[in-house]
Amino acid sequence: MKFVRNPQARKRKSTRINELFGKEESQNVIQFHRSFPQYAPTPLVSLKQLAQYLGVKAIYVKDESQRFGLGSFKVLGGAYAIGRCLAQKLGQPLEQVPFDKLQSSSVRETLGTLTFATATDGNHGRGVAWTAKQLGHKSVVYMPKGSSLRRLQHIQEVGADVSITDWNYDDSVRHAAKEAATHGWEVIQDTSWEGYVDTPTHIMQGYTTMANEALEQLVSEEGSQPTHVFVQAGVGAFAGAVIAYLNAAMDHSPTSVVIEPHEANCLFRTCEAGDGKLHRVEGEMNTIMAGLACGEPNPLGWEILSEFADMFVSLPDSVAARGMRVLGNPLLGDAPVISGESGAVTAGFLSIVMNDQRWLDLRNQLSLNADSIVLLFNTEGDTDPEMYRQVVWNCECD
Ligand SMILES: Cc1ncc(COP(=O)(O)O)c(C=O)c1O
Incomplete structure (x- = not known):
């Protein structure tokens, strides 16, 4: 040590x-x-x-x-960030859009189906994918080379399109951000970089x-x-x-x-x-x-x-x-x-x-x-x- x-x-x-x-x-x-x-x-x-x-x-x-x-614990971060993202799109403060409202058909009609993208060793991606599914949205999750197949399955089980990349965690994060920019997805990443701070x-x-x-x-x-x-x-x-x-x-x-x-x-x-x-x-x-x-x-x-x-x-x-x-x-x-x-x-x-x-x-x-x-x-x-x-x-x- x-x-x-x-x-x-x-x-x-x-x-x-x-x-x-x-x-x-x-x-x-x-x-x-x-x-x-x-x-x-x-x-x-x-x-x-x-x-x-x-x-x-x-x-x-x-x-x-x-x-x-x-x-x-990871879902605490992913769920809150997704909540804030959806509240912003709805133009309402988060206090006015609790879970049941975000799940409601009226909100889903207003927002359509969104896709949330992220990179993860397992836990964060599982939280993001779970929240997306609960609220009627989609998720795409990238895992670093060598990731556990059991952890991949956990993420698949909550509805994500999940894959293991050829890179380490930090490069997988860059890949997720690039793919999201190409496809118009929302990035829910648990680390920040220049120009990506709020989430x-x-x-x-x-x-x-x-x-x-x-x-x-x-x-x-x-x-x-x-x-x-x-x-x-x-x-x-x-x-x-x-x-x-x-x-x-x-x-x-x-x-x-x-x-x-x-x-x-x-x-x-x-x-x-x-x-x-x-x-x-x-x-x-x-x-x-x-x-x-x-x-x-x-x-x-x-x-x-x-x-x-x-x-x-x-x-x-x-x-x-x-x-x-x-x-x-x-x-x-x-x-x-x-x-x-x-x-x-x-x-x-x-x-x-x-x-x-x-x-x-x-x-x-x-x-x-x-x-x-x-x-x-x-x-x-x-x-x-x-x-x-x-x-x-x-x-x-x-
Ligand atoms: C189980 C567990 N503990 C701790 C951490 C560390 O969190 P952070 O990356 O914010 O330092 C992680 C991150 O994924 C995790 O999965």
Whole structure:
């Protein structure tokens, strides 16, 4: 494992970020999500025995594997962005077009059938395709070379025209945008680039629902706020949204750690270089953490993380595999959490840092001790069950 502290972390309240990701905006977002019949807050699991065993006060896992029956948090972003896109086309504020109105025959007659296009490692595309289908529209989804066939099937099952490209994630994103421009489709992509900012911002705003729920569950059910939050990152949209929300909504900002696989550690590299430029990883990003295999940082995500994240960590697949086992095979008294390769890496990280004396210095740098209340997000379940079994049973990774 490698880690780099963020020398710029200032944690001052930023008006722009507060306006985009603070409590007020997040209320509008969650109100839209609540209009979906499938909406229910996901569980916040308290791992009391694990906390005691590792020597921290509490560990909470927000279990996004339960979200809308789709296995990951990603649908929160795709659904909200599609909602905003349709509301704009209708010339109405989103508050006036909840789910049942967007599904109504009058709206469908006005808008006709639209096609939403995106690139994905699996979870985001599944959320976009599912939302499109729910609202009577179409979707076209591109997956990077080497993508899981099971994850492709999931996307097919919700009606998308889905294919696996010959490129990595970032080039598949460019391909999706090009095809969309040619065919007049709407791009719903979870990262931004010059001239394409609004929809990725809406996607990030969509993610605030899970941080909003988690904080409310922590305060109302447990009477506490987190001292630490560990977030996994691909392009950094999820990490940025969660950290921005918590910083805006909490009195004292939690210590935040952003975690990536070695093979796709673009945010780690960007922080390490410290030259004000975004640093990318190119080529095939060969990691079991498919959801985190992204080589180019999301600029808005980086804007937030460069200001608020305390530390960036780059680590091997074995840490994710350990996290899957720790969560799925808990200590007596704790509930099991089924967590996929990208979902479990923060639990793996916490268990290693607290268990292994070699990481004592890191533990101290993060002030992880008996007073720490650690919040983790299980961002996906066993979205490829065969892969889950391979990793958990056979530990087939470095
Ligand atoms: C399960 C899972 N966790 C985390 C992430 C990371 O999100 P982001 O790319 O916004 O950093 C992804 C992205 O696809 C994912 O699928």
